[in-house]
Amino acid sequence: MKLIGSTTSPYVRKVRVMLEEKGAPYEFVAEQPWEATTRVPDYNPLGKVPALVIDDGRIWFDSTVIAEYLDTLAVAPAFFPADPLARVEVRQLAVLADGIVDAGVAWRVDAQRPAERQDPNWIARQRGKVERGLDMLDQLAAGKEWLHASGYGLADVAVVCALGFIDFRHPSLDWRSSRPQLTAYAERISRRPAFAATIPFV
Numbered sequence: 001m002k003l004i005g006s007t008t009s010p011y012v013r014k015v016r017v018m019l020e021e022k023g024a025p026y027e028f029v030a031e032q033p034w035e036a037t038t039r040v041p042d043y044n045p046l047g048k049v050p051a052l053v054i055d056d057g058r059i060w061f062d063s064t065v066i067a068e069y070l071d072t073l074a075v076a077p078a079f080f081p082a083d084p085l086a087r088v089e090v091r092q093l094a095v096l097a098d099g100i101v102d103a104g105v106a107w108r109v110d111a112q113r114p115a116e117r118q119d120p121n122w123i124a125r126q127r128g129k130v131e132r133g134l135d136m137l138d139q140l141a142a143g144k145e146w147l148h149a150s151g152y153g154l155a156d157v158a159v160v161c162a163l164g165f166i167d168f169r170h171p172s173l174d175w176r177s178s179r180p181q182l183t184a185y186a187e188r189i190s191r192r193p194a195f196a197a198t199i200p201f202v
């Protein structure tokens with residue numbers, strides 16, 4: 001398998017964590033989707049990473065789709081529970097985590113523009129999504145070993161990668177100071193070797 005991605009993307013990190021957890025061998029092909037010469041559209045018409053090229057040549061894209069594909073390999077751990085309603089709940093948690101990243105990226109893209117081209121209302125709107133999303137996760141993490149009762153899975157991977165992204169790209173947010181439950185949860189899950197092996201870097 002070949003994983004097309006960047007070492008900074010939290011979505012790519014989700015897939016790297018899951019490949020590490022499953023002990024699945026893969027080649028990492030570094031591609032920066034934002035560069036003019038990027039080859040990412042050759043793998044995904046949407047021009048986004050991650051994309052996973054599997055041995056028969058098929059290409060899966062979107063980190064959640066890739067997670068579902070990886071579970072078809074029938075190697076533990078499974079990232080989705082078998083129960084249909086529990087799967088919906090796990091997807092919902094993963095969407096919350098990914099939504100925090102989406103808003104964090106939109107905020108960063110605008111904040112990197114020259115001051116006269118920035119839109120403070122847009123930035124505040126995106127920041128609001130991030131803050132409210134983190135607040136909800138803080139409540140959800142209270143007293144939990146794993147975010148979903150079915151055990152370690154996609155929800156945990158997505159949330160810890162989203163928090164790693166906030167630390168990496170929005171270090172001034174100081175999300176921990178008002179979210180002790182999420183802080184304790186994230187600290188514990190981040191100790192897994194798959195997270196230590198995939199810390200974002202430029």
Ligand SMILES: N[C@@H](CCC(=O)N[C@@H](CS)C(=O)NCC(=O)O)C(=O)O
Pocket residue numbers: 008009010011033034046047048049050061062063064098
């Ligand atoms: N929903 C997608 C999001 C992927 C995504 O937005 N990736 C970013 C990198 S962090 C990207 O490739 N952006 C390039 C672009 O939007 O043109 C997933 O979960 O894989």
